[in-house]
Amino acid sequence: MPASDSLSLTHSLHVLVVEDHAPLLEELVDHLQSLGHQVIGLDSPLEIDRLILQTPIELIVLDLNLPFEDGLSVARRLRTARPDIGIIALSGRIRGEQRVEAYADGVDIFLAKPALPDELAAAIQSLARRLRRSQQDVWRLQPQRNQLLSPSGQCLALTGGEVGLLRAMAMAPDRVLDSADIESLDIRSKRGLESSISRLRVKLSPLTQGEPCIKVLWGRGYQLLLKVAIESA
Numbered sequence: 001m002p003a004s005d006s007l008s009l010t011h012s013l014h015v016l017v018v019e020d021h022a023p024l025l026e027e028l029v030d031h032l033q034s035l036g037h038q039v040i041g042l043d044s045p046l047e048i049d050r051l052i053l054q055t056p057i058e059l060i061v062l063d064l065n066l067p068f069e070d071g072l073s074v075a076r077r078l079r080t081a082r083p084d085i086g087i088i089a090l091s092g093r094i095r096g097e098q099r100v101e102a103y104a105d106g107v108d109i110f111l112a113k114p115a116l117p118d119e120l121a122a123a124i125q126s127l128a129r130r131l132r133r134s135q136q137d138v139w140r141l142q143p144q145r146n147q148l149l150s151p152s153g154q155c156l157a158l159t160g161g162e163v164g165l166l167r168a169m170a171m172a173p174d175r176v177l178d179s180a181d182i183e184s185l186d187i188r189s190k191r192g193l194e195s196s197i198s199r200l201r202v203k204l205s206p207l208t209q210g211e212p213c214i215k216v217l218w219g220r221g222y223q224l225l226l227k228v229a230i231e232s233a
Contacts, residue, residue: 015038
């Protein structure tokens, strides 16, 4: 894929390409590198979680027909753990209901394979602009440092328990922590969970300027109202 002269790079991104067809993977990686992006290629989803934690990936170009794990399942996991990441799906699946499912699972842009080089480059540029705007609302949890960074860069020190609680809510579907899930946390009772949530709310309040950060879902559990991305060290 030759780089297009008609598309100038507006923002260099750290891009992960996941494609199990080796020639196409090489072609995509070479093309995006020629546009100035920093690109890593994988031929299966098995190493995605490790790379996401160790590398500042901003955008993923994801084939939906992958071995070991369906691409839509990958998209759901990534969207939960990294609400700030951009996801472009590539697939021969062109039926309307499959596109709807992809968008519901967190895909930002859906392109039918084979995608034209200029179309993929334009999609990445468009998504890069949207990412820069949306990142203004994202909080960043740094478990290794026991701290949370607000969108404005303010730093909040956390206890290990608070880190675990925030991580659990951030990674739960729809950011909803069911009361029955407390067994996965170091909390011994429902009352202990309520106390932990209350203390965390108080701690977050100065940084949220009084805006709600955790919502009680009566009879179900708690929903985190902040977009929290989980970062590595």
